[in-house]
Amino acid sequence: MKILQNxxxxxxxxxxxxxxxEILAGKRKQxxxxxxxRGLAKELRISVITTMKAYEQLExxxxxxxxxxxxxxxxxxDGQMLKEQHLRRVEENLLAAIAAGRIAGMSDEELTxxxxxxxxxxx
Amino acid sequence: xxxxxxxxxxxxxYKNFRLAVPKLAIPKGFATALIGENGAGKTTLINILAGTRxxxxxxxxxxxxxxxxxREKPESGVREAIxxxxxxxxxLPHWNIKQVGEVSELLFENFRPERYGRLLxxxxxxxxxxxxxxxxxxxxxxGNRMKLMLAGVLARDxxxxxxxxxxxPLDPLMRDKLCEMIREYLADGGGExxxxxxxxxxxxxxxxxxxxxxxxxxxxxxxxxxxxxxxKYVLVKGEREDAEMAxxxxxxxxENRYGFEGICLAEKLDGLAGMDVCTETPNLxxxxxxxxxxxxxxxxH
Numbered sequence: 001m002k003i004l005q006n007x008x009x010x011x012x013x014x015x016x017x018x019x020x021x022e023i024l025a026g027k028r029k030q031x032x033x034x035x036x037x038r039g040l041a042k043e044l045r046i047s048v049i050t051t052m053k054a055y056e057q058l059e060x061x062x063x064x065x066x067x068x069x070x071x072x073x074x075x076x077x078d079g080q081m082l083k084e085q086h087l088r089r090v091e092e093n094l095l096a097a098i099a100a101g102r103i104a105g106m107s108d109e110e111l112t113x114x115x116x117x118x119x120x121x122x123x
Numbered sequence: 124x125x126x127x128x129x130x131x132x133x134x135x136x137y138k139n140f141r142l143a144v145p146k147l148a149i150p151k152g153f154a155t156a157l158i159g160e161n162g163a164g165k166t167t168l169i170n171i172l173a174g175t176r177x178x179x180x181x182x183x184x185x186x187x188x189x190x191x192x193x194r195e196k197p198e199s200g201v202r203e204a205i206x207x208x209x210x211x212x213x214x215l216p217h218w219n220i221k222q223v224g225e226v227s228e229l230l231f232e233n234f235r236p237e238r239y240g241r242l243l244x245x246x247x248x249x250x251x252x253x254x255x256x257x258x259x260x261x262x263x264x265x266g267n268r269m270k271l272m273l274a275g276v277l278a279r280d281x282x283x284x285x286x287x288x289x290x291x292p293l294d295p296l297m298r299d300k301l302c303e304m305i306r307e308y309l310a311d312g313g314g315e316x317x318x319x320x321x322x323x324x325x326x327x328x329x330x331x332x333x334x335x336x337x338x339x340x341x342x343x344x345x346x347x348x349x350x351x352x353x354x355k356y357v358l359v360k361g362e363r364e365d366a367e368m369a370x371x372x373x374x375x376x377x378e379n380r381y382g383f384e385g386i387c388l389a390e391k392l393d394g395l396a397g398m399d400v401c402t403e404t405p406n407l408x409x410x411x412x413x414x415x416x417x418x419x420x421x422x423x424h
Contacts, residue, residue: 010404012350038152038310045302048153048309049333053350069314 003044011046015054023063023074024082034064034072061085125187127151127283127317128172133181135167142167142341144181150334150348151187152314154305157321158411159338160419165321166210166287168338172319173207173285186282203233206276206284210291212268214275216261220248223260223275231279239278246270246300265292277304284308286320290327298324302331325408337411339418349407356410359387361400369395375413386413 001018003011022028035043037051044051055072058064062085064072101111130147142164149155157165170176172183174194183191185201194201214223220243227234240249248270249255263271269292276284284305290298305318322328335352337345347355361369366383370376372394376385386405387395405413 008403010353036310036313038306038313042303042306042310045306046330047333047349048306049348049350 001044003046012050012053012057015040015044015051016057019054019058020061020063023058023077024085026077028074030074030076032074033070034058034074036071125151126184127186128319129184130172131182131184133168133171133179133183135171135176135179140164140167140341142171142179144168144343147336147343147346149317149319149336151317152309152312153333154309154318154320154331155334155336156325156328156332156407157319157336157338158323158325158415159321160415160421163338164341165338167341169285169287169319169321170209173205173209173287174202175207175209203231204282206279206281207286208269208272208276208284208289209287212260212272214260214268214271217259219257219259220271221256223271224278227275227278233280235278235280239274242274242277243271246274246297248274266294266297269293270297273301273304277308282312282316284316284318284320286318288321288323290320290322290324295327298327302328305331325411326406329407332407335407335411337414339415340420344418345410345414352407352410353404355389356386356405356413357389357392358384358403358405358409359392359395359400360384360403361395361398365398365400369398369400375417386410 001015003014005011007014019028019034028034034040034055037055038048040051041048055064055066059066059072062075063077064074066072098111101114106114126148128147128149130144132146133142133144135142140162157169159165167176171179174191177195183194185191185194186204189199189201193199197203214226218226224234224236224239227239228236243249243256244251248267260268260271269289273286273289276286289301293301305320308318309316320328325332329349332349334348335346336343345352356374359369359373360382361384362382363378363380366376366378369383369385370378372391373383373385373387374391376383386409387402392402
């Protein structure tokens with residue numbers, strides 16, 4: 001795991017992002033416990049509360065479950081749930097794009113057209 | 124969240140100084156930093172918590188069940204469970220490093236001589252095979268005396284460390300090592316161990332600080348988990364022409380010829396709408412300085 005101290009991205013987000021990537025890619029299996037918050041803090045040379053915040057974020061996303069006194073384990077990542085996870089991110093990003101478009105005064109047609117153009121560019 | 128120490132209505136009056144802490148809780152399983160100007164009352168509070176000062180009013184609760192009266196009863200095990208280091212040195216000057224270990228073994232049931240020996244070597248106080256253990260406390264530098272006290276408390280099986288300015292006499296490398304040792308202590312405790320330390324070296328200790336307590340004039344003026352404080356306050360930089368307006372909104376601000384810089388409460392950030400400003404997440408040092416500046420009697424120009 002790589003942590004950048006001065007990247008402008010909060011450290012807890014960097015940790016959450018890397019663990020999220022590993023979980024969604026199946027590198028961390030269902031039922032597997034994440035490193036203990038204090039153990040990870042020690043290894044990464046950061047404070048306990050920072051790792052804890054990262055784990056709490058993953059818990060809020062439904063990726064892991066906290067067990068009192070035992071730590072955080074990886075939830076079942078069935079195909080359906082993974083798809084929903086990704087779908088949620090797609091929706092979030094599209095909503096942000098729509099909001100930006102409204103500020104720029106774009107019409108529905110213009111937005112759709114831009115979306116279509118970008119889809120074609122990807123091919 | 125459980126607490127390792129709870130403070131209720133603690134008061135201590137001196138001729139020209141009054142410490143008054145109506146309510147304070149130190150979270151269990153974390154490292155808490157006590158931050159404040161010289162004379163803010165950090166050491167007085169630490170001495171009251173560590174039990175090196177007993178003439179105060181108020182109530183304390185340790186480990187969720189023991190009062191400060193219990194702390195003074197050996198059978199409670201409270202004193203045995205607390206490791207304390209202070210700004211002075213409580214080892215007698217004519218003791219040598221080896222004798223410090225022998226005395227500690229007599230004083231504390233939970234003192235582990237083999238761990239003490241290992242820590243001495245780890246901290247470079249003695250060489251391979253123990254040369255240097257005959258060195259007297261009075262012959263040690265301030266930094267080495269602090270290392271010796273740290274070896275003394277870490278050689279015991281404790282649940283709480285109370286360290287008064289542990290970083291001050293240490294060089295940068297050793298400060299880094301101190302942070303590492305605090306993290307290791309917490310990790311080995313699996314949530315059952317806690318650390319409380321006071322410090323002026325906020326930046327050096329930031330990466331080991333979970334909870335911060337900021338004091339001014341004998342009172343606690345801000346406290347919270349560092350990650351929460353970083354969301355409560357926002358660092359703002361802006362242009363000179365907006366400075367006058369911004370001053371009414373920012374919590375703390377400094378101005379120069381070209382612009383202004385300050386800390387804004389996140390909830391008041393909307394008030395800066397329309398101004399040409401940049402925002403950033405502040406670090407603990409920036410938050411602490413802003414809070415201290417707003418509460419100090421020092422004058423800035």
